[in-house]
Amino acid sequence: MSHYPSSILNLIRNLSKLPGIGEKTAERLSMHILRMPIREANELAHSILELRENVRLCSLCFALSDAEICNICGNPERDAALLCVVGQPAEMVAIERSGSFRGLYHILQGVLSPMDGIGPDNIRIRELISRIEEGQVREVVLATSTNVEGEATASYIAECLKDYPVEVTRIASGVPIGGELKYVDQVTLGRAMEDRRTF
Amino acid sequence: MSHYPSSILNLIRNLSKLPGIGEKTAERLSMHILRMPIREANELAHSILELRENVRLCSLCFALSDAEICNICGNPERDAALLCVVGQPAEMVAIERSGSFRGLYHILQGVLSPMDGIGPDNIRIRELISRIEEGQVREVVLATSTNVEGEATASYIAECLKDYPVEVTRIASGVPIGGELKYVDQVTLGRAMEDRRTF
Numbered sequence: 001m002s003h004y005p006s007s008i009l010n011l012i013r014n015l016s017k018l019p020g021i022g023e024k025t026a027e028r029l030s031m032h033i034l035r036m037p038i039r040e041a042n043e044l045a046h047s048i049l050e051l052r053e054n055v056r057l058c059s060l061c062f063a064l065s066d067a068e069i070c071n072i073c074g075n076p077e078r079d080a081a082l083l084c085v086v087g088q089p090a091e092m093v094a095i096e097r098s099g100s101f102r103g104l105y106h107i108l109q110g111v112l113s114p115m116d117g118i119g120p121d122n123i124r125i126r127e128l129i130s131r132i133e134e135g136q137v138r139e140v141v142l143a144t145s146t147n148v149e150g151e152a153t154a155s156y157i158a159e160c161l162k163d164y165p166v167e168v169t170r171i172a173s174g175v176p177i178g179g180e181l182k183y184v185d186q187v188t189l190g191r192a193m194e195d196r197r198t199f
Numbered sequence: 200m201s202h203y204p205s206s207i208l209n210l211i212r213n214l215s216k217l218p219g220i221g222e223k224t225a226e227r228l229s230m231h232i233l234r235m236p237i238r239e240a241n242e243l244a245h246s247i248l249e250l251r252e253n254v255r256l257c258s259l260c261f262a263l264s265d266a267e268i269c270n271i272c273g274n275p276e277r278d279a280a281l282l283c284v285v286g287q288p289a290e291m292v293a294i295e296r297s298g299s300f301r302g303l304y305h306i307l308q309g310v311l312s313p314m315d316g317i318g319p320d321n322i323r324i325r326e327l328i329s330r331i332e333e334g335q336v337r338e339v340v341l342a343t344s345t346n347v348e349g350e351a352t353a354s355y356i357a358e359c360l361k362d363y364p365v366e367v368t369r370i371a372s373g374v375p376i377g378g379e380l381k382y383v384d385q386v387t388l389g390r391a392m393e394d395r396r397t398f
Contacts, residue, residue: 003295004263005263005264005265005266005269006265007246007253007254007265008250008263010242010246010250013246017235017239018228019227019228019231020227025219028218028219029217029219031288031289032217033250033251034250034251040213040216041247041250043213044213044214044216045245047206047210047212048243049240049241049244050206050210051232051233052232052233052237052240052241053206054204054206055206055207064204064207064233065204066204066206071204089230090230093203
């Protein structure tokens with residue numbers, strides 16, 4: 001590798017840090033970036049910079065957003081009485097893709113994982129309770145993954161909410177147990193949303 | 200996909216244009232870039248911009264270079280009497296990696312390929328002849344690939360150089376070192392047999 005000019009070596013080194021991209025792939029991508037139209041190369045670079053400049057967390061639901069309030073929270077047609085709780089933004093995207101939910105979301109930005117030192121104070125549970133205390137929410141759909149951490153997180157939240165005047169439901173286990181929510185097909189996800197049951 | 204903010208969609212779209220990167224991989228890479236330290240994300244973006252700003256072709260050998268003259272052409276310890284001719288920068292890098300050559304290079308920036316409309320005037324053959332006319336080169340090693348185009352290019356250059364006072368050689372073809380004879384293709388084996396040498 002060291003026989004390339006330093007500008008190429010830098011790019012190879014930086015691309016190699018990305019998951020699933022080894023040195024050979026990084027070399028091939030760098031050669032491609034060197035040959036692609038300069039406009040496209042600039043667009044690629046600027047889209048990385050803009051991503052990091054523009055993307056923040058929605059101040060209501062903690063979804064990834066380009067603005068203070070995300071598109072979903074800011075949409076008056078969404079049902080503010082229905083709140084779907086997920087661990088990660090990609091899980092929200094998966095549910096949106098299934099088209100089976102017309103309420104709002106709450107992204108915990110993680111799930112309980114004592115092994116990794118992630119407790120209730122490290123994820124957005126307090127903010128979830130504040131939203132419920134505002135009184136608009138009638139039903140909380142717990143849609144964390146069905147793996148151990150996701151189930152534990154759902155149980156914990158159900159316990160926290162038991163004294164509030166909200167119905168707490170869990171997505172139906174049409175979702176394969178042990179599966180990662182973001183990889184589930186949209187028909188299965190849609191069914192799981194329809195069949196949600198009282199927790 | 201359309202449920203992500205536009206900054207994320209832009210990056211996914213731009214990454215998807217790279218060879219071997221589909222939409223799913225682009226989504227996964229974008230999420231990683233969103234979470235990596237901001238310093239690393241900026242470095243990645245700037246290394247793309249710097250690549251396109253800094254990398255040019257060496258004005259002597261047409262290798263990829265950060266400067267007017269590349270590191271190899273500018274190195275007084277390299278043997279200027281030995282000139283190795285290759286088609287692409289990656290071939291030069293492969294030979295440098297082998298550590299088997301201490302002379303200079305000439306990168307043709309292509310090989311003859313009448314099917315693709317690439318003739319002698321489209322690659323750096325005229326510049327190669329100019330370098331030889333300067334009189335310093337004693338031996339030209341033709342190290343283009345051993346496929347049809349590479350062989351044709353080597354033959355054409357050998358013909359062009361036959362009236363110049365330089366020795367013209369071709370890299371040896373044969374059975375790869377460490378290879379199982381039974382898996383070697385018959386053309387290679389035939390060539391290895393023809394070119395057999397005294398033990």
